[in-house]
Amino acid sequence: MNLSALRRGLGNSLVQAVLVVVGLLWLTPLAGLLVSSLRSAQDTAKGGWWTALTSPRQLSFDNYTSLLGNAGMTRAFWNTVLISVPTTILVVAIAALAGYAFAWLEFPGRDALFLLVVALLVVPVQIGLLPVAKLFGQLGLFGTIPGVVLFHVSYGLPFAIFLLRNYFAEIPREMLEAARMDGGNEWRIFTRLVLPVGRPALASLAIFQFLWVWNDMLVALLFADSSSQPLTVELQSQIRQFGSNIDVLAPGAFLSLIVPVAVFFAFQRHFVQGVMAGSVK
Template identity: 65%
Template sequence: MPVLGLLVASLRPESANAGSGWWTVFTEVFTRPAELTLANYGELLSDRAMLGSLWNTVLIAVPSTVLVVVIGSLAAYALAWISFPGRDWVMTGVVALLVVPVQVALIPVARLLGAVGLYGSIAGVVLFHVGFGLPFAVFLLRNFFVGIPRDLLEAARMDGGRELMIFWRLVLPIAVPALASLAIFQFLWVWNDLLVALVFADEGSAPITVALRGQLRQFGANVDVLATGAFVSMFVPLVVFFSFQRHFVQGVLAGSTK
């Protein structure tokens, strides 16, 4: 119902949203059929500030997702199948980092990014999301990788395969469901983030969530702008989720049965 209400509000003009609730459109569909319009979306797509914030969201979410998947899969494979001193302690540290809240690191990381000149930039926001996304990524993928039969990897090593080649040609194709699940989790977290963007992004690098918050602060009654922007912001994650839904379900259920 909230999603339906958001969609209807985004299709109504400002006067209609100010005069009555969105649910009245169903009772007035025959008396006022022209009330629903795509004009709000046209105005949104012609707003350079909103388009810029939407593009910033893409520039933040896509690299954050790709880096977490790539680095997390490499680290998870090493922790699962490569013996090195202190491996168990490293895995313990990864698990311990899962319980660290984001709020604890806001001020220290802000000072660090300011010292290296990345505070207020898209790169700084991406680095923060990558840092806090890696513990979960390593934990999830490592638990999936340990379920791969050892005989399969040993046979590849006996055939002369190096670890990187085994990882690339053997492990990654098997781990596609887990990788898709991780990518969906990370993408949705980053795309819908507001707190980190408020702290680390300036006006030129702010994502769509910060832009919508700014609209709410400046024009508390512009439901047509807020509803349209919110629905566009929600539409992209929905497309990503339903596009990878089959892999997502497989990845979530991976390892649950033997």
């Protein structure tokens, strides 16, 4: 009895030790980026970021000051906002409308169309790049922010509709019929009943979608030009001279990850749910 308790106690401290090591392992790369982003190019050339831990005089916000003074960087940051916010709103709005219609409204071919939408879940973004680029070229959307947004919205929709239809379908039939009997038209029912009831799903979807687009590089790499490119593409273009550009890349990367990480900590539960649901993609 005493022996097994002792063994359990020992086992538990071993588990704690293992998890502490794993936790540190996970924190180190991020700490490396943060510390690197606060060091000058000269210090970076001289030694690793960990030397700053013993001589904290190396640390300063100079890199960030010059980053914020860099017109290309600040524009790229705003482009990221201008791409990800409208995309998120559009995906949620369009998918909520369609999701409600697929769940509760009658129209010919409804089930077949919904099956098609679900089938589109498999389509990888890659397959759309070339044809849509040609199409956008003809429409004058290539290299513009609306072009990037439209592409993201389209490829975000199948999952979004799938998620919301399934969520809305759970709304009790009596609730909707009572609203219809009270003389509510479909638009009223949608805005007054369906959207409020669906809030948890809408929030998870919005967070997932925002994250996805904020972090995207591939789509913007093709569809954005130098005036509409987001932070990821702007930073990517400087990767070639990686060694000599750390004083720009490290703070830039930190700037680009601080927004989603803040969203993560602010909305932990919705965030985890959104990512979990979104991983079907």
